[in-house]
Amino acid sequence: MTWGLDRISVDFGTTKALDSVSLALKPGEVAVVVGGDGAGKTTLCRSIVGLQPISSGEVSRPDRVGYQPASSGVWRDLTVMENLRLVAGAYRLDSTHASDRIAELLEVTRLEEASNRLGGALSGGMRQKLGVAMAVLSEPSLLVLDEPTTGVDPVSRLELWSFIMRSASENRAVIVTTTYVDESRRGREVLALDAGRVLAVGTPEEVVNTMPGAIFESSEPQHGSARSWRRGSKWRIWVEDGSTPGEAVPTNPDMADVVTVAALRNESGL
Amino acid sequence: MSAIQVVEASKRFGSKLAVDQVSFDAAEGEIVGLLGANGAGKTTAMKMLLGLEEPTDGQLTLLGQPASDVDRRHLGYVPQGLGLYSELTVRENLQFVASSYGVEVPDLSAAGLAEIADLQIAALSLGIRRRVAFLAAQCHQPDVLILDEPTSGVGPLGRARLWETIHGAADAGAAVLVSTHYMDEAEECDRIVMLADGREVMSGTVDEALEGVEVVTVGDLTAEMTSAVESSGGTPLFSGEEWRIVGMSMEEVHRVLGKDARAQRAPANFEEIFISIAR
Numbered sequence: 001m002t003w004g005l006d007r008i009s010v011d012f013g014t015t016k017a018l019d020s021v022s023l024a025l026k027p028g029e030v031a032v033v034v035g036g037d038g039a040g041k042t043t044l045c046r047s048i049v050g051l052q053p054i055s056s057g058e059v060s061r062p063d064r065v066g067y068q069p070a071s072s073g074v075w076r077d078l079t080v081m082e083n084l085r086l087v088a089g090a091y092r093l094d095s096t097h098a099s100d101r102i103a104e105l106l107e108v109t110r111l112e113e114a115s116n117r118l119g120g121a122l123s124g125g126m127r128q129k130l131g132v133a134m135a136v137l138s139e140p141s142l143l144v145l146d147e148p149t150t151g152v153d154p155v156s157r158l159e160l161w162s163f164i165m166r167s168a169s170e171n172r173a174v175i176v177t178t179t180y181v182d183e184s185r186r187g188r189e190v191l192a193l194d195a196g197r198v199l200a201v202g203t204p205e206e207v208v209n210t211m212p213g214a215i216f217e218s219s220e221p222q223h224g225s226a227r228s229w230r231r232g233s234k235w236r237i238w239v240e241d242g243s244t245p246g247e248a249v250p251t252n253p254d255m256a257d258v259v260t261v262a263a264l265r266n267e268s269g270l
Numbered sequence: 271m272s273a274i275q276v277v278e279a280s281k282r283f284g285s286k287l288a289v290d291q292v293s294f295d296a297a298e299g300e301i302v303g304l305l306g307a308n309g310a311g312k313t314t315a316m317k318m319l320l321g322l323e324e325p326t327d328g329q330l331t332l333l334g335q336p337a338s339d340v341d342r343r344h345l346g347y348v349p350q351g352l353g354l355y356s357e358l359t360v361r362e363n364l365q366f367v368a369s370s371y372g373v374e375v376p377d378l379s380a381a382g383l384a385e386i387a388d389l390q391i392a393a394l395s396l397g398i399r400r401r402v403a404f405l406a407a408q409c410h411q412p413d414v415l416i417l418d419e420p421t422s423g424v425g426p427l428g429r430a431r432l433w434e435t436i437h438g439a440a441d442a443g444a445a446v447l448v449s450t451h452y453m454d455e456a457e458e459c460d461r462i463v464m465l466a467d468g469r470e471v472m473s474g475t476v477d478e479a480l481e482g483v484e485v486v487t488v489g490d491l492t493a494e495m496t497s498a499v500e501s502s503g504g505t506p507l508f509s510g511e512e513w514r515i516v517g518m519s520m521e522e523v524h525r526v527l528g529k530d531a532r533a534q535r536a537p538a539n540f541e542e543i544f545i546s547i548a549r
Contacts, residue, residue: 030508036425037396123308150423153307154453154541155548158505162496165508169493181426182454182541185509194425205511229430230437232457256426256454263427 001062002026003048003142003173008057010043010196017043019196020057025173025189027141030164032187033177034259039193041177042070045146048175066140070147070177072131076120080111080130083119084137091138105133109163125156129163136167143167143174150179161186181256192259199262204255211258213240216248226268229260238264271334272297273414273445274319279328281314281468288314290468291328296445296461298413301436303459304449307548310465312449316416319447320347332414343371346412346444350419352403356392360402363391364409371410381405381435397428401435408439415439417448421455433458453541466548476540483538483546486515486523488531495527502526505545516542 004024010017018040025031035041046052048059049067067073075083084105088098106112109129119127128148136143145164149157157180165186168174176187184190185204192199192207200207216237222228228237237245238261244250253261272295281289289311296302304312317323318330321338330337333344347353354363360383361375368375378384383402391399400420408415417436421429433455440446448459456462456476464472472479491499491506491513499506504518504526514536515523523533538546 036428037423039425125308151451153310153451154544155307157451158507158545161508162500162506166493166496169496179423179425180452182452186507194427229427230434231430259426260430263425267427 003061004031004059005044005048006058006060008047008059009055010040010047010052011055016196018047018054019198021191021193021196021198022057023175023189023191023201025175027171027173028168029188030168030174030176030186031189031191032184033175033191033193034179034181034184035177035193035199036179038195040196041193042146043196044193045069045144045175045177048142049144062141064138064140064142066135066138066143068131068135068145068148070150072127072148073134074119074122074127074131077118079116079118080106080122081115083130083134087134087137093138101137101139105137108166109133110159123156125152125160128152128156128160132160132163132167136172139170139172141172143172145174145176147177147179149176149183157183181259184255190255192262194263194266197266199266200258208253208255208258211253211261213238213261214242215239215251215253215257215261216245217251218246218248220247227264229264231256236260273333274302274447275329275331276315276319277329277331279315279318279325279330281311281318281323282326287468289318289325289465292463292465292468292470293328294463294470294473296447298443298445299440300461301440301446301448301459303456303462304447304465305453305456305462305544306449306465309467310548311468312465313418314468315465316418316447316449319416320345343410344413346407346410346415348400348403348407348415348417348420350422352399354391354399354403354406357390359388359390360394361387363402364406367406368409373410376405376409395428397424397432400424400428400432404432404435408444411442411444413444415444415446415448417446419449419451421450421452429455453539453544456540464544464547471547479543480538480540483543484535485538485542486518486520487512487534487536488515488523488527489513498526499523507542514542516546 002024007020007022047054049065084102190204190207191201218235222235228235274296276294278291280291306312318325319337332340364375378387421432496506505516507514
C-alpha cells in the first residue's frame with residue numbers, strides 16, 4: 001500500500017500554490033518536505049489530508065489520517081490531559097483503550113508531569129510534542145505533521161524526532177514538513193519545494209547524487225555572482241559545464257547545496 | 271578592548287537565575303554565535319546588552335561603556351519579530367528608520383530590493399522581510415549588531431543571502447552577536463558561545479568543539495532497540511542510511527545491542543555535540 005500525491009496542482013486565483021507535485025510513501029516510512037516560507041508546505045499537507053481542494057492530480061490516503069497543523073493544533077485553554085481526552089472523544093475511542101493510549105503517549109513524550117498544565121502554559125517544544133501526540137492518538141495509518149519543529153530548540157527538536165521515528169516504526173507512513181534542511185536526512189524520502197515547485201525529490205542520497213553540475217569551494221569573495229553564495233568563511237560556486245572556476249577546489253555537495261542550487265535555478269531561470 | 275564585553279553577568283527573575291555568571295566578548299569585525307535551548311538565557315543576555323534589562327550582577331560593556339549608557343546610534347538590533355511596520359512599504363519603513371537616526375535612506379538597488387521598494391511589508395515573504403529588517407537595523411552603520419534568530423523560517427537560499435549581508439556588516443567592522451536555532455549556522459560564526467540553563471557550557475570555535483568527539487553508528491534499530499538505547503542514556507538519531515547514537519561509548523552500545531549491531535565510530539557533527547552538552 002502506498003499513500004501520497006500524484007502530480008497534484010493547487011491554484012489560488014492566478015497563483016500556483018502547488019505545481020505538479022508528487023510524493024509517495026509506504027507504511028513505516030518518513031518523508032520530509034523541506035522549504036522556506038511560501039514554498040507550499042502547508043498547502044501540500046492540507047491537500048493530502050483532504051482539507052484543500054486540488055485543481056488537478058490525484059491524492060491517495062487511508063481512511064484514518066492524523067494531522068497536526070502548523071499552529072500545533074493544541075487548545076491553549078485546556079490542560080494537556082483535556083486536549084488528549086477531547087481528541088479521543090472526537091474519534092469515539094472506547095474509554096479503556098483511550099486511557100491506555102493516552103498514558104502511553106504521555107510517557108513517550110515525557111509530558112506525564114505536565115498533564116494538568118494548560119496548553120498555553122507549555123514551552124514551544126512541549127506544545128509541539130502534545131500536538132504530535134494528539135495527531136497520532138487515533139493510531140492513523142498516515143500521519144501528517146506541518147512544521148512540528150519550527151522555532152523549537154535543538155534538544156526538544158531531537159525529542160520530537162525520536163517520537164516521530166517511533167510513531168513511524170508502528171507501521172505508519174509519516175509526512176513531516178520543515179524549514180530546517182538538515183532535517184531532510186531524517187527521512188527515507190525528501191521533497192524540496194520552493195514557490196510551489198519541486199526542487200528535488202528522492203532518497204537523501206539520490207537527491208544529492210543527481211544534482212546537476214558540481215560544487216566548488218573558494219576563499220575568494222564571489223560577490224554578485226548568480227551561481228555562488230557564501231557559506232561560513234568560504235564561498236560555494238555551482239558549475240554546470242564541467243569547468244573549474246579559478247582557484248576553487250571541488251567539494252562534495254550536501255543537501256543544503258542541492259536545495260540552494262535548485263532555488264538559484266528557479267530564481268534566475270538558469 | 272572588545273566591542274562587546276560581558277563579564278560574569280547574571281540576571282535573576284524572582285527565584286530563577288536566567289543568566290548565571292556568563293562571560294563572552296566580540297571584537298570589531300567578529301561574528302559570535304549565541305546558541306542554546308529555549309529558556310537557556312540567550313534573549314535575556316541580549317536584552318541586558320541592549321540596556322533593556324539591568325544585570326543582577328556582573329558587567330556588560332559596549333564599545334568600552336556600560337551597556338545601559340551607550341549611545342543607541344552605535345547599536346543595530348533585529349528582534350525575532352523584526353520590528354517593521356507591516357502597513358508601510360519597504361521604502362517608507364527605511365525612510366522612517368533613516369530619518370530617526372538622521373542618516374540617508376540606504377540604497378535599495380545595491381541591496382537588491384529596488385523592485386519591491388513600493389510594496390507593503392505585509393505582502394512580502396518572510397525571507398525578504400528579514401532582509402529589509404536587517405537593512406533597517408544597519409542603515410546607520412552601527413558598530414555593534416545584535417540579531418535574535420535572524421534566519422528563522424527562511425529557505426536555504428534566503429538564509430545564504432542573509433548570511434552574506436551579515437558577513438558584509440562584519441567585514442565592514444561591526445561586532446555581531448547572533449542567536450540561532452540552526453546548528454549548521456554555527457559554521458558561519460567566528461566563535462560560538464553555548465548556553466544551557468543560564469550557564470555557559472562551551473565557548474570557542476566550531477572546529478574546537480568538534481575535535482575528538484565521536485558518535486557510534488549502527489545499521490538499523492527496531493522500536494525496542496531504540497527504547498533500550500534511550501533507557502541507557504543514549505540518544506538515537508536516524509540519519510540517511512544509518513542510526514547515530516549520541517552519548518554512549520562503543521562498549522556501551524555493544525552491551526545494550528549485542529555484538530551483532532555493526533557498531534562503528536564516526537566523528538560527531540555540531541548538532542550532536544550541542545545535544546550531548548546541552549541535555
